Amino acid sequence: MKISYNWLKKYISIDINAETVSGILTDIGLPVKSIKKIFYEDEIEDSILDVEITPNRTDAMSHYGIARDLYAFLKLREKTVYLSKPLIINERIHHHDKYHVQVFIQENKKCIRYSGMSIYGIRIEPSPYWLVSRLKSIGIKSINNVMDVINFVIYELGQPIHVFDMDQIEEKKIIIKNAERNTYFQSSDCITRKLDEEDLVICDAKKPLSIAGLINSIQSDIHLDTKNIFLGSACFSPILIRLIGRKHLIKTESQYLFERGVDPNQTASALQRTAFLIKSITKKKTYFHIIDVYPSPIYPSTIKLRYNKIRNVLGKEISINKIKKILSLLEIVIHSENQKYLFVCVPLYRIDVKREIDLIEEILRIYGINKIKISDRVKISPIPNCFYKTEHKIQKILFEQLICYGFQEIISSTMINEDKYSTLLNSFFNREEIRIVNPINQNYKLMRSSLLFGMIDCIEYNYNRINYYNSSIKFFEIGKIYYKQNDKFLEKTYLGIVISKKIEKKHVESQPFFYLKGIVEQIFQKSGINNYTQIFSKHPLLENSISMLYNNKNIVEIGKLKNNILKKKEIFYAEIDWEYLISIIQEKKIIYVPFSKYPTSRRDLSLLVDKTISFEKINQLIKKEENHVIKKIQIYDFYEGDNLPKSKKSYTVSFFFESEKETLNDKIIKYYMKKIESLLKKELKAEIRERK
Template sequence: MKISYNWLKDYCKYDLSVATLAERLTNAGLVVDAVKPVDDDYCLEIEVTSNRPDCLGFIGIAREVANIVRSELLIPDVEYAASDESVNDITTVTVEDKELCPRYTARIIKDVKIGPSPEWLQKRITSIGLRPVNNIADITNYVLMESGQPLHAFDFDKLSGKEIIVRRAKNGETMEAIDGSKCALTEEMLVIADSQKPVAVAGIMGGRDTEVSDATKNILLESAFFDPRNVRRTSRKLCLSSDSSYRFERRADPECVDWASRRAAKMILEIAGGQVAEGVIDQNSLESKKVSVTLRMSRLNSLLGLDIDKDTVKDILERLQFKINSVTDDCFSVDVPSFRGDVYREVDLIEEVARVHGYDKIPVKSNIGVKLTQDNIFDKVTEKTKSVISGLGFDEVITDSIVGELQERHGNIWTDDRGIKIMNPIRQDEYLLRKALAHNLLRVKKHNQNYGVEKANIYELSKIYLPQEDDGMPEEKECLSILGEEGFLSLKGVVETILSQLNIVQKLESIHYDFGLFSPEKSAELKLGGSVLGYIGELSREVINDYDFRSKPCVAELDFNILVDKANLEGSYRKIPMFPMVTRDMAIVSDEEVIWADIKGCIESLKIDCIDGIEFFDVYRGRQIEKGKKSIAFRLIFRADDRTLRSDEVDALQEKILENLSNAFGVKLRA
């Protein structure tokens, strides 16, 4: 809302510099975004919150200023002398849809002289950024800005049938608006029509055909109240908005409808001449409801933490034009004016008092004491996990939950169902909720590669959204996805480090798992104590080609809630051994099919007490090894809690292990 500093003085006398006025308005809740000098005047741009449509006119703003500076609010006179001819003899108004148009008034002004507005009027509307058109259009704009009530003037002689019908548009009807835009109307939209065609989109814009022109002689002046929601919807659908629709959308004051019409009629008479027909057609189906509210001083002071007195409260409310009915020791009973649709409860009045009295006068102090906050295990595990991954050199990324089709193309991690669709996406190609994080990490990797960052060791800890049956609420799964550039085993090591740092002792199993995202060999489902922890793999050739990656990234995606469930942050301490360890390095030759987990499992199944560790070294295939076989090297660590082990004891154990491995898998000690 733009306000002229000089013009505002018509409605209340004040002696404030423009800077002070701006500051005081801001502190009362009418934020002045900018102050711009215009000739000998200033234009203040005020941000009016959606609950205060009463401040979308000069008089509304003046009401606030009058309260701030404690001066009188000056309302212009709207009395004029009408002609003998009754408006009812000239035209008729039929409101077919009273829900969308609860009130419609029409006045007729005959024999006006169209021409440019007088200089003072042009100057005023120019000062708030409007363009002068002709005297009639300028006057309706002037009164709109003054009162906040939109008006429209039709060229009466161009209305077919000399009548107004307020009805829903018919599908397929069109109208060219004053600004030249062609409106394709539908039956949800309300129009003002004559006997043949729409002549205005209700509350938004008039039609070009019936616009006031230099040749216009007789005018039908419309002032109405339209349903806010319908105006907003129509305006959005047509991509057409105006100073009028802006106000109707926010709810104009139904009781100002006739006042604004009179005011405009009077000004037209004074400026453009002619005669105003006697009376007004007022199709009013609104019931006038008196809203009364009781305000308790005790409640006001306790809610605000203030100690304000009754006289101050009374003064503030009266200046805002609340009518005080009765006063008792603690209570005011107050009638709310029609333009304050936002006030209907005690707390609304408390806000009015707080706002005008000044938030800055409310003390900064507190009675709320200390309390013990609850432990949040999720936060603790998150913190620990992130510090471990950061420590391993991975950067955290945050990617958009809304994704495109790409996630459907490269194999599904958590579900085969399609992602949940957004009904009103902003980007045509991105309209699904992600059901995995991995694909987003690939996009981040790609972005970085495009900008010359060749290595991206990254991770994200965020939610994915798994669809449920019957369009129910999705399962929001907190996932940890990691992209690593150092190969499969390095990334698996990252996962293992996270598990060990969270003191998760259950065995991590990697089970071969075939799906499109990963290469056929290096692709596994990770299981932890029977539950699926997630998936890990090296990207398949197809995916690498698709993204044009110059490296071979690996990705792991884990169900983070499993980590939260199984983490043991309390931890416990294990005694440092008293007796030295004895190590034995072994290399065994086996068939390709024999895997490390089998070998380790076999050794563990022997339940040898003094085995303290089985550490994998490497796998070797080559000249010294028979074709089709491989050599697996590892270290056995032996230790007893109560003595130093003897070499011959260890030799015997090693012999036993080899014998068992040999029986189970036919392995041989490497020569």
């Protein structure tokens, strides 16, 4: 937002230069990105400050709002400074029935307050030089005296104002309501927009005049022959304005302010300010009439502010008198108090202050964050294992990790369709499905014996309704499975992770199996599970599946769904034994190992081995050598098929070398790589194809 230094000085008496103001604004959380010097035609110098304001600080999105913050900061430091409020019209407002406009609000939740002003007997003409130069300094082009005053007030107070030609308002009625379906609205930017019941419009008795005060119709705009005008100043629901703006591609200054929230107590005073300026620049005698509709008044919120909380958060004791003075300078009223706390009322224009911690932030902002000394020592209180190793805490951490990888959590039914999954049922070894005696739905009369069934339903549902042509479906679910084994009814908790994609030509993410395996390994790494082994398994529902074992006990199964239930779609599934995973994590002890200060080096090795040799066998063979400089072994690529003997397959394996004592040079790494090659040739009869 651009702020004129000379304009700012109209509200606050300061004897400091623009550079000093820039530093103060940055200190109080309104960073100034740049300062530009400009000269008016009469050679008056001004400085333009480009201020970066966060979306929740609508109170500072105006010249007066920034002056108000500057005043609080300087006054606390006992500077000689005064804050002047913009002058408004206070004289008796004339009333003529002929031009009296009535306002009706039909949508109280969408339009919180609406203030209107009728001004008649005006002349549309060029603006005076002072007004043109003020607007020009912040990049606003002059239009005419009425529009320039409105723009001036918007940038002065941060309150949007719209204007209509009053002679175009049918039956002198302003109605704020939802638009009718299939209403076509030709706006002043020469675009015809189609409206529906979700759009809020400002209408007269017959037609819409404006879309929520954001943009007018061509008929209602003022022109050179306009003699009477109607000004509107409103407070709308920020969420509604955001939706309307995005839906109809409307980007105006009013939309920018409305969607961030404006002060409902300022709608009428902004019109009085507008009336004052119009009266001061017009050469004709003008008459005004204000009407204000506020169906459900909003009252300031009351917040409890504890002195000990301030001390604990800031780490510094601030005197009670200074706290009270800061609150007073911020126009935060103390409702009641005692020795331990204050009850304060926050003005409505501070939409960002809703909690006690927000008040403490305001105190710190004005007090000065630079006055809070930071200790040279960092104190950490170790958290007991019992706190972060509860199942709920572990679940939250791992679920957040999956969400960060782009997975979505689902909750599927515990019942499955017997007819749909008849080819997959009864496949489990020593596991029998449990049948419901009196099912609600005859199609769903079996308890699920795997989370995969519900996931397939969810995948199918999404493919039928959402276009996933260029992306994968990635879901996860935690839940119980139910089955019968040795005449006993059993239930067990599993974490299921699934990836599904349409079968197409291979591209970057051509191996979902390895991607899914990598996700599981990341979960293991987060859980502190490192010494796991991998073996090929014969899962009844998955092909080319592997099992990951910890302490020789199965913890996860990963593979591709055998039966292609969903046509032209591949499904890759991992099923983690949740109860076993939790028990492993809870038994793990936390040990701190410092990072090596020496760099890691990577080497890739492509080799040809017998088809019966798994990567895990290669992995375990090299690990047995107990080589302390090999920190990690990873499979990079795998291939079997054309251009290879039928009994052979190719692996590309990545080796990561790192020492805690020295930087490993190329000579040392080559020595270890030769040892690895020699071991693979001797034990596995491997043929080395390429080294990188």
